[in-house]
Amino acid sequence: MDVKELAEQISVRFSEQGVHVPVEEVEQRLTSLVNEFKVPVDEAKRSVLSYFAKRYTKDGVPDVAETVYTRIAEINAEDKWVNLKAKVVQLWEPNALSIAQVGLLGDESGAIKFTSWASANLPILQEGGSYSIRSVVTKSWQGRFSVSLNKATSIAPLDEEIAVGRAETEIQGAIIDVQSGSGLIKRCPECNRVIVKGYCTEHGKVSGVYDLRVKGVLDNGDVVTDVLFNRELTERLTGITLEDAKEMAIEALDHNVVADKIKSLVIGRYYVLRGNKTPRWLLVTDFAKLQTIDEQDIDSILERSEGYL
Ligand SMILES: [Zn+2]
Missing domain, CATH: 2.40.50.140 (Nucleic acid-binding proteins)
Known part of the structure; x- marks a missing residue:
């Protein structure tokens, strides 16, 4: 029996009990269970029967209160x-x-x-x-x-705004790499995907919208994490605004100058990052730079101390 027939059978079974369940809804749910979630047909049937039994009251109106x-x-x-x-x-x-x-x-x-x-x-x-x-x-x-x-x-x-508890992660370490795809990029105006050479994988040739980001790698001494800074945080991280980045690229006739500049500014520096963890990325929502003694500081300390030696 195919899904369509089964859906009709289920809908009829409900109507015999005086409950109107639209056959399209039954079919949609069955199709989804069987095709997308690979649920065996018998089990899908049971699941759909119990779902609609719970969901529909006698007059066929979805019972939202439940x-x-x-x-x-x-x-x-x-x-x-x-x-x-x-x-x-x-x-x-x-x-x-x-x-x-x-x-x-x-x-x-x-x-x-x-x-x-x-x-x-x-x-x-x-x-x-x-x-x-x-x-x-x-x-x-x-x-x-x-x-x-x-x-x-x-x-x-919803009319109400749902309050969101803190689900963020905090990590601390050195940025050891800035990955390709960082710096000045262009996005598809339709779907926001990053476009390559003016082409969106979904919308074909589009006139892109400039954006700025950093796809970094943070090493906390134990593990490395891919970290993503959006435009606003990239501007704060590097001091380079989107406008600055565009000017830099136009002047050099090369978008890569922006990524190169970003690399020189952040690689080897220490940060504490806060953000939302996805399977691959930490999507940074806030960060602070950690103070470290870099080589320049050591040089200047040595210079100053020479007088005492
Ligand atoms: Zn697109």
């Missing part, structure tokens, strides 16, 4: 369907066309990575916005949980 929201910190297993009330703390750059949006959702208990799949065609979440996000699936990767927004997910903006 929605139980899970606190983000309480997510401790994968492949669970949960509802969240959360604020979009950050949006990151999707690294695949199959992903519409990726970022961090937070509530007062913590924060969690989310992925909104392009195939689900969901409303676009705004950074800083608070939402009721129902029917997301928990995932786990390398011991970290995330949530997947799929075809069965429903999103509604």
Whole structure:
């Protein structure tokens, strides 16, 4: 039996009990479970029956009052369907066309990575916005949980603003490298992806918008971490504004001068960084430079002390 037939059968079964459940909704949820989450058909059927039984009252109106929201910190297993009330703390750059949006959702208990799949065609979440996000699936990767927004997910903006607890990490160490893709870059005006030679992987030839960033590597003596500074923090880190960077590039007829200058300013320096951890990056939200005695200081100390020797 294919998913369409099964959906009809389920819808009919509900209507026999006087409950109207739209067949499209049943089909969407079944398709998502079977195709995307590889749930066996029998199990998907059971899951869908119990889902709609809980969700629909006798008059066929979704029973919102019954929605139980899970606190983000309480997510401790994968492949669970949960509802969240959360604020979009950050949006990151999707690294695949199959992903519409990726970022961090937070509530007062913590924060969690989310992925909104392009195939689900969901409303676009705004950074800083608070939402009721129902029917997301928990995932786990390398011991970290995330949530997947799929075809069965429903999103509604909230009037209240969700307060986000501190979920940030702090690390301290030396920046030992500045990776390629740092400095003056151009982004697609449509999707914000970084463009290469005027081409966006999704939107083809576009006229890019300049941006500034640092993709650094921080060594704390134990482990190295990839760290990402956005434009605002890059400007603070280097003292080079986006306007300065554009002028530098125009004068040298080369974008790389900006990255080179950044390297000379930050490599070997010590910082304490605070930010949000993704599987690969620390997305820096704040930082402070740590005082160190660098070679210049040692030279000047030696010069001054010569008089006493
Ligand atoms: Zn694009």
